[in-house]
Amino acid sequence: MFSRHFGQFLLQEGIVTPQTLSRALARLSDARPLVGILALARGYMTPDQVREVNRIQKREDKRFGQISIEKGYLTAEKLEELLSAQKNEHVLLGQILVEDRILSHEGLLRALELYREKSGLSPEGYEAMTGGDTDRAVASVLAGQPGGKNSLVRNWAELFVRNVIRFIDPAAALDPLAEKGNGGLVTFLQPMKGDREITVFISAEEPVLADLARRFSDLASGAFDEMAREAVGEFLNVSNGLFTVNCSDKGIELDLLPQEEVPGNDPRLRRKPDGLLPLLLPEGILWAGILC
Amino acid sequence: MNEKTYSVLVCDDSAMIRKTLGGILGEWGVKNIFEARDGKEAVELYRKHHPDLVFMDIVMPEKSGLDALVEIREEDPSARVVMASSTGTKKNLMTAIDAGAFDFIQKPFEKDVIHTLLRRILKGELE
Numbered sequence: 001m002f003s004r005h006f007g008q009f010l011l012q013e014g015i016v017t018p019q020t021l022s023r024a025l026a027r028l029s030d031a032r033p034l035v036g037i038l039a040l041a042r043g044y045m046t047p048d049q050v051r052e053v054n055r056i057q058k059r060e061d062k063r064f065g066q067i068s069i070e071k072g073y074l075t076a077e078k079l080e081e082l083l084s085a086q087k088n089e090h091v092l093l094g095q096i097l098v099e100d101r102i103l104s105h106e107g108l109l110r111a112l113e114l115y116r117e118k119s120g121l122s123p124e125g126y127e128a129m130t131g132g133d134t135d136r137a138v139a140s141v142l143a144g145q146p147g148g149k150n151s152l153v154r155n156w157a158e159l160f161v162r163n164v165i166r167f168i169d170p171a172a173a174l175d176p177l178a179e180k181g182n183g184g185l186v187t188f189l190q191p192m193k194g195d196r197e198i199t200v201f202i203s204a205e206e207p208v209l210a211d212l213a214r215r216f217s218d219l220a221s222g223a224f225d226e227m228a229r230e231a232v233g234e235f236l237n238v239s240n241g242l243f244t245v246n247c248s249d250k251g252i253e254l255d256l257l258p259q260e261e262v263p264g265n266d267p268r269l270r271r272k273p274d275g276l277l278p279l280l281l282p283e284g285i286l287w288a289g290i291l292c
Numbered sequence: 293m294n295e296k297t298y299s300v301l302v303c304d305d306s307a308m309i310r311k312t313l314g315g316i317l318g319e320w321g322v323k324n325i326f327e328a329r330d331g332k333e334a335v336e337l338y339r340k341h342h343p344d345l346v347f348m349d350i351v352m353p354e355k356s357g358l359d360a361l362v363e364i365r366e367e368d369p370s371a372r373v374v375m376a377s378s379t380g381t382k383k384n385l386m387t388a389i390d391a392g393a394f395d396f397i398q399k400p401f402e403k404d405v406i407h408t409l410l411r412r413i414l415k416g417e418l419e
Contacts, residue, residue, distance in 0.1 A: 059398055167400075219308055230308035234378075237306075237351070238399050241378025248381035256351045256379050258305060 002129055003028050003093040005173035005280050009115050012177075016102055024096045034170060035064045038082045039074060049073045057166055061159060061242045119176045129174065134161055138277070141174050147274025147292065152252070156200065156243055156290050157275050163239040164288075168215045169281055178278035178285045183264060185287070186224075188233055190240050190259035191268070195252045198292040199268055200240055202232070204285065211283040233259045298414050299324035299341060303334035303357065304349040304376070309399070313347055313376070316406045331355030335363045338371065345413055348393075350377040350384060358387055365392040372413055376401070 007025055010016045016024075036053065039045040045053075045068065053067045060067070065083065068074040074082075094112070097103045103111065116126050125140025127133075138157045139148075147153030164172045186209055189201035204212070206224040213220035213231035220231040236259050244254045262269070273289035300322050302313045310327045317325055326341055328334035332355045334348060346364065350357040357375060364371045375388045380398040388396055394413065397405060 055402060055404075058400055058402065217308055217312070219311055227308055230306050234306050234308055234399075238378045241380070241399065244379045244381050248383060253381065253383050258351055258353050 002173055004171050005129075005175050006093060006115060008175070008280060009118075009177065010097075010111055013111070013114065015107070015111055016097065020097075020100065020102050024093060024100065024102070027096050028093050035079075035082050035086060038085055039068070039078075042082070044078050044082075045073050061162065061246060063162075121176060125176075129176070134158065134165070137161075137174050141176055141277060142275050145275055146272060147290065150274060150292070152196070152198075152247070152292060153275040153290055155246060157277055157288075159243055159246060160200075160239055160277065160288050161279065163235075163242065164279055164281075164286070167235060167238070168212055171282075173280045175278045175280040175285060178280070178287075180276075180278070180287060185264055186261065187264055187266065187269065188236050188259055188261050189266065189268065190236050191257045192240065192244065192254040193257060194254040196254065196292055198254065198290065200236065200243075200290050201262075201269060201273075201288070202236055203264070203287040203289075204281075205283075208281055208284040208286055212281065212286065229261060233261070296414075297323045298345070298410075299326070299343040301326045301328060301334060301337055301341065301343040301346045303328040303331065303346065303352070303360065305329055305352040306349075309349070309401075313401060313406070316401065316403050317410070319403075320407050320410050322410070331357055331360030331363075334360045335367075338364050339367065342368065344372065345394075345410075346371065346373040347376045348373050350375060350379060350388075358384075358391060361388065361391045361393055374409065374413070 003025060007021045011018060011021055036050040040047060040050055053064055056067050057064060065074065065079040069076060069079060094108045098105055098108055121129060121140055128136030128140055135158045138161055139154065142148040142154065142157055184205055185203040186206055187201055187203040189199055192198040209232050210222055210224040210228050212235065213228035214222045216235045217231040220228045240256055244256060247254050271291060273291050276287065276289040279286045279288065300317050302310050302325060304310050314325050326337050326343060328337050330352045338346065348357040348361060361373050364373060372394045374395045374397060375393045376397050376399065378399040380396060385396055395409060
């Protein structure tokens with residue numbers, strides 16, 4: 001997850017060219033398989049078991065490892081071994097760039113230092129971001145936002161990032177350096193009512209949403225047409241549906257209202273969100289926010 | 293192949309969901325698929341066609357799926373309605389079951405789950 005974001009940073013800073021980064025990331029995707037693929041490669045799970053866990057993941061807000069342990073396919077020790085093998089992918093990207101002589105070891109260290117400085121992340125946040133610890137990375141991005149300490153906002157944010165990774169792009173990454181410009185963004189929102197009044201929204205430029213739609217539904221063609229709009233709305237609906245289930249398990253009952261595409265100046269979005277996440281997807285930044 | 297010609301009503305405000313579900317049903321062999329965009333249309337179409345099965349979303353404009361379920365079951369207590377929603381909270385599950393829903397499935401849909409459901413409900417096969 002961090003690799004694409006770190007790569008984007010290197011690109012923006014002029015440290016690498018698009019071509020060299022693209023080649024390095026392509027090699028990286030070979031170098032960092034998913035937990036399921038790692039489990040397969042090590043003979044811990046069969047292809048059927050991996051497929052079954054993937055299917056369950058589409059219905060339940062659980063991680064691959066957790067489901068695999070519950071099903072008895074992996075032990076906690078084996079999962080830990082697989083997760084260790086996955087970690088520190090940014091080091092792998094760095095290694096590839098060093099191997100390709102795009103960066104020296106010193107240049108890589110300087111680039112990482114520069115990233116840490118510009119991102120404004122705390123040492124813990126930086127560690128979480130680079131180590132692939134999604135929940136801690138989310139907490140770091142939310143720190144200082146109005147709802148940064150609100151457990152409901154935290155739970156929504158952690159789940160939303162997991163949903164993007166699960167349904168849209170396994171390589172999606174939080175991008176604390178992203179800046180929200182004015183205008184040009186298409187926004188979808190969905191209100192929830194019940195024990196609390198909550199509004200969740202997502203905003204992005206059309207190409208980002210068209211690509212999101214294509215990844216979420218086979219019916220979306222990649223153009224930002226009516227079917228893409230349906231798919232984006234449905235992704236928001238599915239994600240919020242899982243959020244309401246999680247809330248219900250904690251004794252907070254929420255009813256979803258229909259999702260809708262709204263203009264950027266919709267009165268419901270005038271207030272500063274309690275939580276706002278910038279997620280780097282292949283076509284650009286997806287903004288996701290919650291007001292409660 | 294299924295010998296009987298089954299009819300199914302799909303009710304969802306999303307054309308994408310209706311098309312996705314319609315494709316899964318057609319693949320299984322359902323010949324007559326009716327589409328409704330909200331609970332109001334669903335009640336009207338049920339009244340007209342009396343389909344063998346209904347897939348009903350919950351969150352919809354005009355009339356919610358739960359309200360439509362109640363109306364359909366009042367008119368036809370033997371109606372088989374499966375609630376299909378992204379929000380499978382305990383409250384929604386209990387409300388749907390109390391109102392006579394046959395089953396409840398959570399989005400996003402799995403083709404295998406839908407096909408198993410069709411075998412169980414329409415052909416009476418045990419899992």
